[in-house]
Amino acid sequence: MFKEIFYRRRKYATIPSEKAKKEVPEGLMVKCTQCGTISYTKELEKNLKICPGCDYHFAMTARERIEATLDDGHFFEYDVELVSLNPLDFPDYQDKLEKDMEKTGLNEAVVTGEGTIEGHPVVIGVMDSRFRMGSMGSVVGEKIARAIEKAEQKGYPFIMFSASGGARMQEGALSLMQMAKTSAVLARFHRKGGLFISIMTNPTTGGVSASFASLGDINLAEPGALIGFAGRRVIEQTIRQELPKDFQTAEFLLEHGQLDKVVNRREMRKTLSRLLDLHLVRGDH
Amino acid sequence: MAGELPFEKPLVELEQKIQELQSFTREKGIDFSDEIKKLENKMEKLAEEIYGNLTAWQRVQIARHPERPTTLDYIENLFTDFMELHGDRLFGDDRAIVGGIARFKGTPVTVIGHQKGKDTKDNIARNFGMPHPEGYRKALRLMQQADKFGRPIITFINTPGAYPGKTAEERGQSEAIARNLREMASFRVPIICIVTGEGGSGGALAIGVGNRVYALEYSYYSVIAPESAAAILWRDSAQAERAAESLKINAPELYERGIIDAVIPEPMGGAHRDREKAMAEVEKVITSSLEELSKLNGDELVQDRYQRFKNIGEFTTLVEA
Numbered sequence: 001m002f003k004e005i006f007y008r009r010r011k012y013a014t015i016p017s018e019k020a021k022k023e024v025p026e027g028l029m030v031k032c033t034q035c036g037t038i039s040y041t042k043e044l045e046k047n048l049k050i051c052p053g054c055d056y057h058f059a060m061t062a063r064e065r066i067e068a069t070l071d072d073g074h075f076f077e078y079d080v081e082l083v084s085l086n087p088l089d090f091p092d093y094q095d096k097l098e099k100d101m102e103k104t105g106l107n108e109a110v111v112t113g114e115g116t117i118e119g120h121p122v123v124i125g126v127m128d129s130r131f132r133m134g135s136m137g138s139v140v141g142e143k144i145a146r147a148i149e150k151a152e153q154k155g156y157p158f159i160m161f162s163a164s165g166g167a168r169m170q171e172g173a174l175s176l177m178q179m180a181k182t183s184a185v186l187a188r189f190h191r192k193g194g195l196f197i198s199i200m201t202n203p204t205t206g207g208v209s210a211s212f213a214s215l216g217d218i219n220l221a222e223p224g225a226l227i228g229f230a231g232r233r234v235i236e237q238t239i240r241q242e243l244p245k246d247f248q249t250a251e252f253l254l255e256h257g258q259l260d261k262v263v264n265r266r267e268m269r270k271t272l273s274r275l276l277d278l279h280l281v282r283g284d285h
Numbered sequence: 286m287a288g289e290l291p292f293e294k295p296l297v298e299l300e301q302k303i304q305e306l307q308s309f310t311r312e313k314g315i316d317f318s319d320e321i322k323k324l325e326n327k328m329e330k331l332a333e334e335i336y337g338n339l340t341a342w343q344r345v346q347i348a349r350h351p352e353r354p355t356t357l358d359y360i361e362n363l364f365t366d367f368m369e370l371h372g373d374r375l376f377g378d379d380r381a382i383v384g385g386i387a388r389f390k391g392t393p394v395t396v397i398g399h400q401k402g403k404d405t406k407d408n409i410a411r412n413f414g415m416p417h418p419e420g421y422r423k424a425l426r427l428m429q430q431a432d433k434f435g436r437p438i439i440t441f442i443n444t445p446g447a448y449p450g451k452t453a454e455e456r457g458q459s460e461a462i463a464r465n466l467r468e469m470a471s472f473r474v475p476i477i478c479i480v481t482g483e484g485g486s487g488g489a490l491a492i493g494v495g496n497r498v499y500a501l502e503y504s505y506y507s508v509i510a511p512e513s514a515a516a517i518l519w520r521d522s523a524q525a526e527r528a529a530e531s532l533k534i535n536a537p538e539l540y541e542r543g544i545i546d547a548v549i550p551e552p553m554g555g556a557h558r559d560r561e562k563a564m565a566e567v568e569k570v571i572t573s574s575l576e577e578l579s580k581l582n583g584d585e586l587v588q589d590r591y592q593r594f595k596n597i598g599e600f601t602t603l604v605e606a
């Protein structure tokens with residue numbers, strides 16, 4: 001149901017990446033939530049937002065992630081003009097969308113496009129947890145689905161960095177169905193032999209965890225990332241017992257056979273490049 | 286009226302009055318037939334008023350009604366030769382999901398569904414219809430079997446949702462649900478899904494990627510339980526009524542957004558009020574959609590499912606002024 005209308009109220013059709021980059025984290029200094037180490041924001045950004053004290057991986061914005069992953073200057077963005085409606089007239093939803101657009105400089109919670117990683121062309125999707133907690137509604141589902149279709153057409157691998165609280169409540173069952181949509185598109189990509197590398201970053205939960213994010217040929221995660229389907233508190237209430245501290249962390253998932261590898265952010269680009277290299281035998285590039 | 290819901294109270298009271306008058310007539314020999322007739326008319330009008338104006342929350346209560354027909358009831362009534370098959374070959378047999386081979390009007394099919402208990406004991410054994418990963422994996426195994434032997438797949442969806450438990454997470458419920466979504470998209474046989482009661486989020490969708498998806502009139506399908514949504518949005522699970530309204534989870538609203546392909550009409554007050562009638566409606570839908578889908582070959586079925594789900598979503602495109 002694709003409706004084309006004019007949206008004059010919105011001024012941020014294109015993404016002011018420079019501005020967005022400098023906004024997060026707030027202020028000049030950042031205190032690590034894990035070990036208390038205080039870093040200069042600028043230093044932290046140079047250090048891929050990894051705490052020098054304890055290696056804690058701070059959240060990256062979509063722009064930062066793209067910059068850290070792709071070869072310089074090789075990013076062509078897809079579907080930047082897609083924006084959410086409020087299909088259910090859900091209370092306050094429109095307001096929240098507009099605030100997040102302003103705050104992040106993004107039109108939605110995922111950025112998709114193509115670029116290269118050490119020369120390997122890829123289609124890439126990156127979620128941004130600042131936008132509605134990275135939740136998946138119609139636009140996020142559609143952008144990811146279209147990106148996978150692009151990867152299929154071009155014969156490129158598909159790389160997805162997830163960061164999401166799950167399906168977007170304010171779009172109701174439409175959001176739920178995006179799980180099926182993205183998975184169905186991945187199914188065809190899979191049947192045609194496409195390579196999909198999924199990287200789960202903090203957090204990858206709910207409907208995103210239970211759809212495309214878990215469907216990589218290779219499933220990677222960043223250290224300490226929260227990954228799971230049900231929320232911790234809900235589980236604790238259900239089973240009436242406290243959960244271990246590391247429950248639903250990347251390391252916990254690795255231990256339980258749910259991940260291929262936990263990869264430190266400093267090693268991510270190299271790891272992806274190696275994987276892409278190892279898959280070069282088939283395909284036409 | 287057994288198992289009445291709070292909003293059905295005025296009806297129950299009227300019904301009792303009628304019964305009293307009837308027994309008076311029998312025992313005392315006084316003729317109350319005029320009164321009875323009047324009350325019956327009144328009751329009919331009242332029923333129309335109540336059931337014609339159900340709130341979202343009231344519909345949810347009907348969807349959750351303990352006497353609502355379960356998957357095994359549909360199987361028993363609409364299928365023959367059902368043989369239940371068990372286990373995921375990996376961990377165990379999840380009784381929150383049942384499945385097996387049966388005949389629908391003579392044709393072998395694979396039938397799968399969430400199974401709620403018929404009483405407290407059964408409900409505990411079936412975990413109130415909330416699957417663990419092994420449930421989805423059993424369903425997947427049975428669907429793969431159906432695909433191999435060219436049997437259509439029919440699923441009955443009725444779950445509050447995936448079980449939010451520690452072991453379910455440890456055994457990878459995210460992956461189990463996700464895998465089903467992807468694999469269901471690739472099967473080369475017709476898949477028909479029917480939401481019969483609760484369509485609780487990912488646990489429901491895990492057997493819900495069909496060529497056709499239907500929902501009974503009073504059933505719901507939601508991204509989140511109304512209580513949980515209320516707790517998140519307004520920090521008050523008592524606001525579930527408001528959440529149910531806002532989330533637009535009722536069958537007619539789902540139809541409007543293309544999430545389901547048709548609403549299956551139910552007898553007034555819900556399927557449990559007239560099981561036979563409800564079963565007949567479900568049978569009609571399965572018959573016609575099987576007939577329709579049998580005209581498509583494997584490729585076309587896969588493409589049909591792809592397009593069905595690809596089309597779902599409402600958004601717009603921003604054009605700078």
Ligand SMILES: [Zn+2]
Nearest residue numbers: 032035051054
């Ligand atoms: Zn630290």
